[in-house]
Amino acid sequence: xxxxxSPYKIKGLELxxxxxxxxxxxxxxxxxxxxxxxxxxxxYVNRAIGGTGFIMIEMTDVEPDGRITDFDLxxxxxxQIPALARIVEACHGYGAKVGIQIAHAGRKxxxxxxxxxxxxxxxxxxxxxxxxLSTDEVKExxxxxxxxxxxxxxxxxxxxxxxxxxGYLIHQFHSPLTNKRDDEYGKDLTKFGREIIEAAKAxxxxxxxxxxxISAKEYVxxxxxxxxxxxxxxxxxxxxxxxxxxxxxxxxxxxAWGKPGxxxxxxxxxxxxxxxxxxxxxxAVGRLDDPALANAxxxxxxxxxxxxxxxxxxxxxxxxxxxxKLRKEIEVPKQYKYGFxx
Numbered sequence: 001x002x003x004x005x006s007p008y009k010i011k012g013l014e015l016x017x018x019x020x021x022x023x024x025x026x027x028x029x030x031x032x033x034x035x036x037x038x039x040x041x042x043x044y045v046n047r048a049i050g051g052t053g054f055i056m057i058e059m060t061d062v063e064p065d066g067r068i069t070d071f072d073l074x075x076x077x078x079x080q081i082p083a084l085a086r087i088v089e090a091c092h093g094y095g096a097k098v099g100i101q102i103a104h105a106g107r108k109x110x111x112x113x114x115x116x117x118x119x120x121x122x123x124x125x126x127x128x129x130x131x132x133l134s135t136d137e138v139k140e141x142x143x144x145x146x147x148x149x150x151x152x153x154x155x156x157x158x159x160x161x162x163x164x165x166x167g168y169l170i171h172q173f174h175s176p177l178t179n180k181r182d183d184e185y186g187k188d189l190t191k192f193g194r195e196i197i198e199a200a201k202a203x204x205x206x207x208x209x210x211x212x213x214i215s216a217k218e219y220v221x222x223x224x225x226x227x228x229x230x231x232x233x234x235x236x237x238x239x240x241x242x243x244x245x246x247x248x249x250x251x252x253x254x255x256a257w258g259k260p261g262x263x264x265x266x267x268x269x270x271x272x273x274x275x276x277x278x279x280x281x282x283x284a285v286g287r288l289d290d291p292a293l294a295n296a297x298x299x300x301x302x303x304x305x306x307x308x309x310x311x312x313x314x315x316x317x318x319x320x321x322x323x324x325k326l327r328k329e330i331e332v333p334k335q336y337k338y339g340f341x342x
Contacts, residue, residue, distance in 0.1 A: 004295040005328040008053070008304060010243060010281055012207030013158055015097055015305075017053035017330070018298050019319050022285055022309035023101040023161070023213075025058045027071040034061070034074025036083035044087050047312055048096035051319030051330050054305065055091055057084070057100040059163055060152075062144040065112045066104035066169070075102065075148040084155040092156075095331065099159035099211065100152050102145060102200075106130070106169030107178070118173050118192075119180040135183045138192060141169075146199035153204055160200055161211040164193055164236070167250030171215055174232050177223055177251055190235040197239040211283070212236055213245035216270035220252040226270060230277045237278055245283040245307065246271035264293055272302040283307050291322035 008015045021044075028039040044055055060073040067074065074080055088098045107117035107130040116137070117130035133141065149160055164170035172178040173185060173192040185192050193212075200210055214236075216229040233244060248267050267286035275282040284303035288294045289311030297303050312318045323330035324340050332340055 002298055002301075003328065004291070004298050004306065004326065005323055005330060006298070010304075011209045012205070013054075013097060013209050015053040016095055017051070017319065018305045019051070019053045019294075019322070020283055020285075020305050020307040021047045021052050021055045021312055022307035023056040023058045023163075024309050024313065025068065025072060027069055029071045029073060032070040033079075034064070034067070034072070034076065035080050036073055036087060040073070040083070041087050041090065044098075045090045045094070046316040048091040048094035049333055050312075050315075050317035051323070051332075052096050052312070053319075054159075055096050055098045056161060056307070057087070057098065057157075059101050059103045059105075059168075060084075060148070062102065062104050062141070062148040065109060065116065066106070066144075067112075068105045068108060068110055070111045075100075075151045076144065078151065078154075081151050081155050084152070084157075088156040094333075097158040098156075099161050100155075100157050101161045101163050101213065102148050102152065103163035104141065104145075104169040106167075106172045108167055117169070118178060118185065121178055121180070123167065132181070135185065138185050139195075142192070142195045142199055145196045146203055149200045149203045153208075159209050159211055160204055161213055161245060162193075162196055162200060162241075163213050165213040165215040165245075165247045165250060167215070170196065171250055175218065175224065175251060177218070177220065190232050193232075193236055194239040197236055197241055201240040209242040210240055211243045211245055212241045213247055215248045215250050216246050216267070216274060217248040218251045219249050223251055226273050229270075230274060233274055233280075234278055237280055241280075243281040243283065243304070244271075244274055244278075245285065246274055246303075247285055263287070264290065265297065268297055268302050275303065281305075285309065289318075291325045294322065295326055 285307035
């Protein structure tokens with residue numbers, strides 16, 4: 001039976017365990033230039049030292065106006081490559097593999113003067129009303145994703161994740177709540193996402209897996225549910241997604257901060273449904289900080305990988321702690337061995 005510390009392989013990506021550092025924005029860029037800082041280096045490399053098998057670098061944006069805040073990472077310029085490459089190389093030195101989440105915030109860009117979106121619908125009464133992208137601008141946006149993926153590959157990452165969740169731009173296009181267009185990108189709600197996937201696939205090595213984070217359920221009136229997300233995920237799978245990272249929410253308050261995200265593993269059933277329906281590998285995420293619970297998700301074959309967020313914000317050595325509690329083998333840095341019971 002597989003468990004949290006079983007190795008995992010998909011295409012050319014070989015992981016020493018099933019633990020993923022969930023992509024979490026650090027909002028720590030110093031000069032609003034999108035370039036990773038020493039904080040990012042220390043944050044990610046410490047999790048590699050702590051035994052994480054797969055580190056997902058936070059939401060990294062394809063243009064300056066696509067950031068949630070001016071303090072987010074970017075990949076719209078070649079100048080942003082070296083700092084990320086430094087992080088990737090160091091994480092590799094401690095046995096971790098590294099992915100990066102490529103994204104655009106769309107109408108949820110907070111610091112830009114005028115956000116863009118599929119349609120001119122604000123996120124809420126306190127948000128700016130976005131400008132609807134023209135058809136030509138949508139096509140240009142696909143190219144911005146392509147170039148960001150190209151730069152990520154140059155930085156040496158082991159996998160790419162396209163961010164199609166949490167109410168950001170791709171999610172806004174495939175949600176009928178936010179896409180009221182009458183052009184080709186409104187008549188076919190997954191066209192934008194599919195074109196980005198196809199562009200990404202054209203830029204990554206053949207043996208590199210392409211991942212996609214989706215919100216499998218919207219917690220707002222009139223929002224889509226698991227049946228609809230299975231349908232659009234199938235479209236994305238056919239376009240080239242190798243593994244889905246299953247989250248939820250984003251068109252209302254982010255679920256993890258309120259109802260219904262108040263109990264452990266609340267999103268795991270969604271991951272299980274996607275896995276079963278599409279026969280595709282999935283990453284489960286959402287209040288999986290308890291090692292026994294995370295281990296059960298793998299052992300019960302509800303997901304192939306488990307992403308831990310807040311648990312690893314609190315403790316960069318969460319994987320070592322988890323292995324100790326579960327009595328599983330893990331390599332502990334020699335400098336730290338006296339800190340852990342064997």
